[in-house]
Amino acid sequence: AQKITQTQPGMFVQEKEAVTLDCTYDTSDPSYGLFWYKQPSSGEMIFLIYQGSYDQQNATEGRYSLNFQKARKSANLVISASQLGDSAMYFCAMREAQGGSEKLVFGKGTKLTVNP
Amino acid sequence: DAGVIQSPRHEVTEMGQEVTLRCKPISGHNSLFWYRQTMMRGLELLIYFNNNVPIDDSGMPEDRFSAKMPNASFSTLKIQPSEPRDSAVYFCASSLAGNVAAQHFGDGTRLSIL
Numbered sequence: 001a002q003k004i005t006q007t008q009p010g011m012f013v014q015e016k017e018a019v020t021l022d023c024t025y026d027t028s029d030p031s032y033g034l035f036w037y038k039q040p041s042s043g044e045m046i047f048l049i050y051q052g053s054y055d056q057q058n059a060t061e062g063r064y065s066l067n068f069q070k071a072r073k074s075a076n077l078v079i080s081a082s083q084l085g086d087s088a089m090y091f092c093a094m095r096e097a098q099g100g101s102e103k104l105v106f107g108k109g110t111k112l113t114v115n116p
Numbered sequence: 117d118a119g120v121i122q123s124p125r126h127e128v129t130e131m132g133q134e135v136t137l138r139c140k141p142i143s144g145h146n147s148l149f150w151y152r153q154t155m156m157r158g159l160e161l162l163i164y165f166n167n168n169v170p171i172d173d174s175g176m177p178e179d180r181f182s183a184k185m186p187n188a189s190f191s192t193l194k195i196q197p198s199e200p201r202d203s204a205v206y207f208c209a210s211s212l213a214g215n216v217a218a219q220h221f222g223d224g225t226r227l228s229i230l
Contacts, residue, residue, distance in 0.1 A: 035218060045207060045221035091159065102147055102211070103172055104219060106159040 003027065004092050004107035012113050013082045020067065021077040021110045023092030031097035034075040035104065036066070039089040048090075051075055082114045118142070120222035122208050128228045134196040137225045140189055141210030149219060150183055150193050151207040159207075165191065166213055198229045 005024045013019035025034065036048040051059045051066045059066040067076040079086055092107045121140040129135055141148050149164040163173040165185045176183070180199070185191040195202055205226050209219040 037221075043205065043226070044223045045209070047218040047220060050218055101172065102149075102164060102166070102213065103161050104149075105161075108158050 003105045004094055006092055006107035006110050008110045009108075010111045010113070012115060013079075015084060015114055015116050016081055018078060018080045019082055019112065021079070021090050021092075021112065023075045023077065023107060025073050025075060025092075025094050027073075027094065027096055029096040029098045033095045033097075034066070034068070035093040035095070036064070036075075036077045037091045037093065037106075038086075039091065039109070040085075041088070045091075049077070079112075084114050084116060087112060087114045120208055120210050120220055122206075122222035122225050124225060125223065126226045126228075128230065129198060130230050131199055132197045133229075134194065135198045135202075135227060135229075137193040137206050137208075137227070139191045139193070139208030139222060141191070141208070142220055143189070145210035145212055145220075146188070147211045147213050147217075147219075148185060148191050149209040149211075150191070151209065151221075153205045153207060153224070154203075162193070200229045203227055203229045 003026050007022055032053045034051045038046045038048055049059050049061045049064045049066050051068045058068050063080045065078045089109045089111050091109045093104045095104050123138045147166050150162040151159050153159045162175045163183045168185045183193045205224045207221050207224045209221040211217040211219040
């Protein structure tokens with residue numbers, strides 16, 4: 001079974017609107033971390049936001065917020081007030097704490113296009 | 117602050133040749149990761165080091181791939197002999213050790229094996 005599932009291959013949003021990118025995960029480890037990365041067409045991977053499994057509040061970083069629903073095993077990324085520069089691939093990733101591993105497992109990604 | 121530095125940015129070579137990819141992690145980071153990204157398989161972890169020691173190399177495809185980290189500021193990923201199916205973007209990332217630390221990626225090396 002896939003550890004990280006991103007069901008939306010592509011998403012479109014109008015500039016200045018909010019968009020939600022879905023991510024569900026599968027783990028039996030009670031301690032884990034969830035990450036979102038952005039990959040623009042230029043190819044670099046940019047860290048956006050982190051959510052720990054024991055964090056009581058949803059993570060926020062500027063226009064990015066993470067809608068963390070632990071019981072549903074989902075960690076959706078919300079981008080508010082979309083900008084043209086937000087057009088990119090977005091990857092959800094998980095790190096399980098079991099055994100002290102630092103390994104990140106990535107989803108297949110969602111391609112976001114922001115329309116003017 | 118300098119980020120993760122990878123070289124070369126692009127590499128085109130013929131199959132059978134040796135390829136060496138280089139990475140300089142962020143100063144102070146003690147974990148280093150090598151990833152490969154392809155359309156078919158997405159982003160895959162190949163190997164990671166903690167304090168210059170290889171911790172998990174289960175993602176290394178086969179014996180043609182090897183990685184070293186001789187010191188805290190330098191790592192190499194070597195493919196010998198290279199094959200066309202090795203064509204991919206190879207990323208190096210570094211982080212502070214610990215579960216909450218984010219991994220910071222270099223710009224990647226786009227490798228094409230003809």
